Amino acid sequence: xxxxxxxxxxxxxxxxxxxxxxxxxxxxxxxxxxxxxxxxxxxxxxxxxxxxxxxxxxxxxxxxxxxxxxxxxxxxxxxxxxxxxxxxxxxxxxxxxxxxxxxxxxxxxxxxxxxxxxxxxxxxxxxxxxxxxxxxxxxxxxxxxxxxxxxxxxxxxxxxxxxxxxxxxxxxxxxxxxxxxxxxxxxxxxxxxxxxxxxxxxxxxxxxxxxxxxxxxxxxxxxxxx
Amino acid sequence: xxxxxxxxxxxxxxxxxxxxxxxxxxxxxxxxxxxxxxxxxxxxxxxxxxxxxxxxxxxxxxxxxxxxxxxxxxxxxxxxxxxxxxxxxxxxxxxxxxxxxxxxxxxxxxxxxxxxxxxxxxxxxxxxxxxxxxxxxxxxxxxxxxxxxxxxxxxxxxxxxxxxxxxxxxxxxxxxxxxxxxxxxxxxxxxxxxxxxxxxxxxxxxxxxxxxxxxxxxxxxxxxxx
Amino acid sequence: xxxxxxxxxxxxxxxxxxxxxxxxxxxxxxxxxxxxxxxxxxxxxxxxxxxxxxxxxxxxxxxxxxxxxxxxxxxxxxxxxxxxxxxxxxxxxxxxxxxxxxxxxxxxxxxxxxxxxxxxxxxxxxxxxxxxxxxxxxxxxxxxxxxxxxxxxxxxxxxxxxxxxxxxxxxxxxxxxxxxxxxxxxxxxxxxxxxxxxxxxxxxxxxxxxxxxxxxxxxxxxxxxx
Amino acid sequence: xxxxxxxxxxxxxxxxxxxxxxxxxxxxxxxxxxxxxxxxxxxxxxxxxxxxxxxxxxxxxxxxxxxxxxxxxxxxxxxxxxxxxxxxxxxxxxxxxxxxxxxxxxxxxxxxxxxxxxxxxxxxxxxxxxxxxxxxxxxxxxxxxxxxxxxxxxxxxxxxxxxxxxxxxxxxxxxxxxxxxxxxxxxxxxxxxxxxxxxxxxxxxxxxxxxxxxxxxxxxxxxxxx
Numbered sequence: 001x002x003x004x005x006x007x008x009x010x011x012x013x014x015x016x017x018x019x020x021x022x023x024x025x026x027x028x029x030x031x032x033x034x035x036x037x038x039x040x041x042x043x044x045x046x047x048x049x050x051x052x053x054x055x056x057x058x059x060x061x062x063x064x065x066x067x068x069x070x071x072x073x074x075x076x077x078x079x080x081x082x083x084x085x086x087x088x089x090x091x092x093x094x095x096x097x098x099x100x101x102x103x104x105x106x107x108x109x110x111x112x113x114x115x116x117x118x119x120x121x122x123x124x125x126x127x128x129x130x131x132x133x134x135x136x137x138x139x140x141x142x143x144x145x146x147x148x149x150x151x152x153x154x155x156x157x158x159x160x161x162x163x164x165x166x167x168x169x170x171x172x173x174x175x176x177x178x179x180x181x182x183x184x185x186x187x188x189x190x191x192x193x194x195x196x197x198x199x200x201x202x203x204x205x206x207x208x209x210x211x212x213x214x215x216x217x218x219x220x221x222x223x224x225x226x
Numbered sequence: 227x228x229x230x231x232x233x234x235x236x237x238x239x240x241x242x243x244x245x246x247x248x249x250x251x252x253x254x255x256x257x258x259x260x261x262x263x264x265x266x267x268x269x270x271x272x273x274x275x276x277x278x279x280x281x282x283x284x285x286x287x288x289x290x291x292x293x294x295x296x297x298x299x300x301x302x303x304x305x306x307x308x309x310x311x312x313x314x315x316x317x318x319x320x321x322x323x324x325x326x327x328x329x330x331x332x333x334x335x336x337x338x339x340x341x342x343x344x345x346x347x348x349x350x351x352x353x354x355x356x357x358x359x360x361x362x363x364x365x366x367x368x369x370x371x372x373x374x375x376x377x378x379x380x381x382x383x384x385x386x387x388x389x390x391x392x393x394x395x396x397x398x399x400x401x402x403x404x405x406x407x408x409x410x411x412x413x414x415x416x417x418x419x420x421x422x423x424x425x426x427x428x429x430x431x432x433x434x435x436x437x438x439x440x441x442x443x444x445x446x447x448x449x450x451x452x
Numbered sequence: 453x454x455x456x457x458x459x460x461x462x463x464x465x466x467x468x469x470x471x472x473x474x475x476x477x478x479x480x481x482x483x484x485x486x487x488x489x490x491x492x493x494x495x496x497x498x499x500x501x502x503x504x505x506x507x508x509x510x511x512x513x514x515x516x517x518x519x520x521x522x523x524x525x526x527x528x529x530x531x532x533x534x535x536x537x538x539x540x541x542x543x544x545x546x547x548x549x550x551x552x553x554x555x556x557x558x559x560x561x562x563x564x565x566x567x568x569x570x571x572x573x574x575x576x577x578x579x580x581x582x583x584x585x586x587x588x589x590x591x592x593x594x595x596x597x598x599x600x601x602x603x604x605x606x607x608x609x610x611x612x613x614x615x616x617x618x619x620x621x622x623x624x625x626x627x628x629x630x631x632x633x634x635x636x637x638x639x640x641x642x643x644x645x646x647x648x649x650x651x652x653x654x655x656x657x658x659x660x661x662x663x664x665x666x667x668x669x670x671x672x673x674x675x676x677x678x
Numbered sequence: 679x680x681x682x683x684x685x686x687x688x689x690x691x692x693x694x695x696x697x698x699x700x701x702x703x704x705x706x707x708x709x710x711x712x713x714x715x716x717x718x719x720x721x722x723x724x725x726x727x728x729x730x731x732x733x734x735x736x737x738x739x740x741x742x743x744x745x746x747x748x749x750x751x752x753x754x755x756x757x758x759x760x761x762x763x764x765x766x767x768x769x770x771x772x773x774x775x776x777x778x779x780x781x782x783x784x785x786x787x788x789x790x791x792x793x794x795x796x797x798x799x800x801x802x803x804x805x806x807x808x809x810x811x812x813x814x815x816x817x818x819x820x821x822x823x824x825x826x827x828x829x830x831x832x833x834x835x836x837x838x839x840x841x842x843x844x845x846x847x848x849x850x851x852x853x854x855x856x857x858x859x860x861x862x863x864x865x866x867x868x869x870x871x872x873x874x875x876x877x878x879x880x881x882x883x884x885x886x887x888x889x890x891x892x893x894x895x896x897x898x899x900x901x902x903x904x
Contacts, residue, residue: 026439065610079529105405112338112409119334119444123584125616132575159611164479165866173581173618178418180333183338184408187841189867194402218345329740349810355851358801385837389801390853391640399807401842414617415641557857560797564790564861571786571896630870631783635790636860644856670797 001203003038003044004029006061007053012075015194016052020201039064048073049202055079062090071095071204073199075102091211097204099214100140102196107214109185110115113145113172116181117152122174124149124156129169132162143172167192190224227431228272230255230289231267233279238301241420242278245400246427267289274299276427277366281305288316295428297321301328301423304364317437319387322375323430326366328422332396335411339371339398342407343378348400350375350382358388393418453657454498456481457504458489458513464527468511471666472653491516493654500525502653507531516542523547523656525552543663549656550667553554556621558622559666561637562600565624567609567648568633574626576601581613581621589614593622619644679883680724682707682717684739685731690753693872694730717742724753728879731871733757748771749773749882753780754873760836769889775882777892778818780874784848785892787863788826791850794859795830800852802827807839807847815840819848847871 001024007013009026010042020026027042036057039049049072050060058074065072074087077100087096101107117124127143137160138146146156151173171184187193196214203217227250233239234254238439245251253268255319262283264276275298277287284300288344291298300313303326313322343350352375355366364372372382397410413419422440429443453476459465460480467475472676474480479494488509491501501524503513507676510526517524526539529552539548553559578601588599589612601624623636639645648666655669679702683692686706690723696702705720714735717727728748729739736752743750752765765774779785795802804827806820815838816824824834827850849862865871871888874892 030498048674059304101279103405105346105348105400105402105407108342109407111345112407115341116334116338119337122331125581125613125615127579127611127613129577132627154260155615157613157615158646159576159579159613161579161609161611161627163577163607163625164632165629166627166632167866174331175581175584175613175618176331177617178414179329180410180412180414180616180618181331181335182340182408182410182412184406186406186408188404188406188845195404200512284736301601304843351807351839353837353839355853358853381841383839385805385839386823387803387805387835387849387851387853389833389835390858391802391855392853392858393640399839399841401807401810401839405845406842406844407803429698555857557798557800557854557859560794561859563797564794564859567793568786568790571789572783574783626783630866630873631781632862632864632866633783633790634860634862634864634895636858636859638860640856640858640898645851647856 001043001048002151003201004028004042004046004049006049006051006057007076008040010052012190012193013052015190016050016075016197019191019198023107036060046070048201048205050075050197052076052197055083059083059086061098062087065094065096065221066090066159069094071207072099073097073197073200073204075193088211092209094209095204095207095212096210096222097200097212099200100144100224101186102186102200103192103216104196104214104218105192106141106185107218109170109183110145110148114148115185116174116183117149120174120176120181120182122153122176124153124172125173125175126156126158127161127171127173128158129161129163129166131165134162137162139170141168145170180194186197227274228253228270229427230268230272230275232262232265232275232277232283232300236417237417239278241416242276242301242423245417245420245424251302255263262286269371272296274300274427274431275407276423278302281309285309285312288313291320291322292316295320297433299323299423299426299430301419317433320435321430321433321438322436323426323427323438326370328426328440329411329413329418330422330425330440330444331418332367332413333397333444335409336374337444339389339409340374340378342400342403343375346400346402346407348377348407349397351401352382352384353387353397353399354384355387355392356388357391357393360388363388365394367394369430371396371398374434376404399438409429430450453477453500454479454496454651456494456498456501457493458488458503458509459528459615460499460510460564462504465504465521467642468502468527470527470647471643472648473665485659486510498522498658500653502527502590504528504649507535511535514539514548517546517548518542522545523549523659525549525649525652525656526562527645540663544661546661547656547659547664548662549664551633551652552596552665554652554666555637556648556651556666556670557644558593558637560637561622561635562597562653563670565597565635566600566604568626568635569601572626572628572633574605574628575625576605576608576611578608579613579623579625580610580614581618583617583619591620591622593620597622597624654678679703679726680705680722681879682720682724682727683697684714684717684727684729684735684870685754688730690868690871691730693868694728694753694875697872697876714738724748724900726754726879728875728884729759730754730875733761733898737761737764740765740774743772743774744866747772749775749885750774751875751878751882753871766889770887772887773882773885773890775890777878778822780878780892781863781865781870782874782877782892782896783870784819784863784865785896787861788823789896790861791823792826792830794852794861795827798852798854798859800854800859802831802834804834804848805839805851806836807841807844809843809845810840811833812840817846817848821827823850825902829877
């Protein structure tokens with residue numbers, strides 16, 4: 001397929017580009033003179049947009065997808081509620097994929113945390129670790145984990161560590177009576193996310209209009225093909 | 227209820243006794259002159275048998291349960307296939323509970339390992355740790371984990387460490403592409419098992435004849451009451 | 453030896469008592485009518501005082517030690533600077549042992565953390581876990597660790613988790629460039645502290661007047677005898 | 679400086695090249711027609727040889743270093759005792775650096791393991807994890823760790839896990855009485871080794887003839903400059 005990759009020169013965008021290029025034609029879209037070149041000006045037809053840039057631009061990308069009647073994978077974070085609302089509106093007409101942790105394993109990890117919190121009476125603590133340059137804490141993944149777990153158990157705390165060049169490590173500890181269950185997810189490198197983004201693009205291309213996230217992808221794909 | 231506790235003076239039996247006594251009447255049955263006193267000679271009526279002794283004796287206990295038409299919880303390990311067959315035969319007439327890890331969290335842990343192995347493409351490694359005096363390796367729990375996981379993924383290896391006074395620690399590592407999920411269960415002390423055994427006894431008392439294990443208990447009890 | 457054990461009926465005191473009793477004569481001192489019975493009223497001669505009660509009482513115990521010209525092991529926490537000053541004053545006349553983590557392994561753990569922070573360029577994070585009932589955070593051990601590490605590296609953060617019945621778990625993560633070193637200490641049960649307290653008592657009995665802590669004990673004892 | 683980098687196109691060699699190039703002139707030496715081009719044929723003068731190829735070739739590189747009177751850093755593994763003997767012989771005339779784990783943190787990790795095993799009475803277990811393609815087990819680092827620890831404590835066991843794309847993870851567990859100390863080292867990516875190799879080259883250039891390893895490097899460099 002032909003992919004318009006927005007934010008292709010960023011750290012995550014480069015990793016995505018490296019993987020997509022093996023099997024697909026990629027049109028790289030990057031900032032020029034401080035602004036992203038309009039997707040309208042791309043001289044080719046493209047089948048899908050993958051956006052690894054930033055929240056603001058991803059809304060523009062979604063509008064472009066809408067105009068072209070093609071799907072869009074949003075692989076950036078930090079959207080306002082207003083932006084999410086706009087994106088969801090578009091997803092009534094074209095397929096939109098949005099997830100705040102694009103690693104496939106992170107989704108399975110979340111499902112397992114959900115299961116354990118339903119079944120095991122415990123105090124829950126989430127500890128997350130990221131590289132020293134990451135400014136926001138707790139991470140989006142930790143917040144999303146807490147949201148899932150707190151439906152089953154209101155006693156969920158989060159702590160954060162920032163140091164070195166950790167790509168992303170999340171650990172959930174379930175402190176029960178006389179026993180402890182721990183569950184962790186480590187992203188070893190950015191390809192963990194890049195691979196998930198590429199899978200999402202391949203998956204979304206065949207989807208009906210709608211709002212999709214990682215749970216749909218994990219649900220859909222038979223494990224060995226992921 | 228009135229409980230006949232076989233193997234009451236052993237390490238696990240003592241822990242079970244300590245918990246049962248708070249709410250129930252316990253009749254302690256221990257070895258006398260090298261042999262377990264026949265349950266037949268107990269001068270009281272009892273409602274249930276809990277056996278924390280050994281595989282051989284637990285078969286006798288099951289026969290006693292059969293004769294008295296009462297349930298039996300088997301909390302020891304190391305049965306031969308022949309013994310399991312006999313026990314299952316009895317479970318057609320009376321309720322029998324048998325599980326090789328009586329900690330409630332260990333069951334939830336196994337369910338989570340099952341879920342992850344269904345969803346996450348990975349090489350799986352189980353590492354288990356127990357006190358220096360434990361002679362058999364791998365542990366029964368590790369073997370049972372492998373059995374569950376290998377239905378979804380044949381690539382499962384086990385390693386074992388023996389040292390200090392570790393009650394029981396099991397970790398499953400799912401090594402995926404660019405990401406790792408880990409799941410572990412730590413029994414902090416023997417009460418982790420003792421509490422599970424007492425819950426099993428309370429649960430089994432109201433069950434119809436049949437063969438039950440920890441998955442039934444976890445399924446049945448609403449989490450906050452466990 | 454004859455030990456006056458102050459706070460003998462508390463959780464830690466009971467554990468200490470259980471171990472001391474095997475080889476020594478223990479005189480148990482506990483609160484009566486809201487106050488600790490004066491050690492003066494003990495009708496026996498005793499060789500050493502071990503105090504597992506509370507900061508205030510431990511100062512009294514130190515004065516008693518001074519009057520009797522015998523050593524005192526202080527195994528409680530939360531002293532004010534003023535109290536520490538008084539205790540140190542007494543240690544000019546009699547041997548005094550004071551450490552905020554009485555587990556022998558915790559001392560070795562601290563020494564290893566010190567070594568790593570001297571040698572390995574990294575961002576350091578301490579994460580500590582204790583049972584849900586522990587109100588203060590961070591733990592005294594975490595604070596003391598930070599003090600040691602921050603001599604070599606000012607970038608030390610601490611986070612705390614409270615849940616279940618964790619006796620005490622401390623992990624130090626050294627996030628370097630492309631590599632991570634982690635070091636952790638787990639107290640499996642209260643005997644970890646009780647054993648250290650008993651060793652301290654045996655050690656202190658033969659010491660000259662002075663102020664001693666765990667580093668002296670670890671330094672002194674040949675490993676196999678600990 | 680001018681570096682002759684042998685095995686420059688391999689996975690490790692590429693990583694080393696990427697870092698060296700930033701500050702030094704690198705002459706890449708790779709297999710041609712199944713054989714490494716003789717270093718003699720290099721048309722430039724070079725200051726040092728760094729060999730990331732294989733045991734056999736590294737002996738040749740050492741001979742070349744000898745002929746040119748320059749230092750050599752050997753960053754490959756699997757030497758026979760005979761080869762080590764030859765290399766050590768050369769180190770009487772020129773500086774030679776050889777270490778089986780070139781990550782700086784791995785050396786600090788080993789020193790900490792040494793310290794703990796001297797001080798803490800325990801059963802020791804080493805568990806190491808590497809990517810699925812690594813055929814040998816246990817790893818060289820695990821074997822070298824055991825050698826160091828077993829001087830203090832003969833009770834050292836090793837287990838290995840192979841899976842996914844783990845670059846290298848080593849954990850040492852010290853199972854004591856009632857307490858456990860754990861120490862681990864994770865190489866997040868190959869740059870962990872490549873950085874160590876480059877530091878070794880810079881260090882070795884100013885050394886007198888002799889046989890050097892990571893302990894010399896860690897000893898020598900003030901931490902902030904590493």
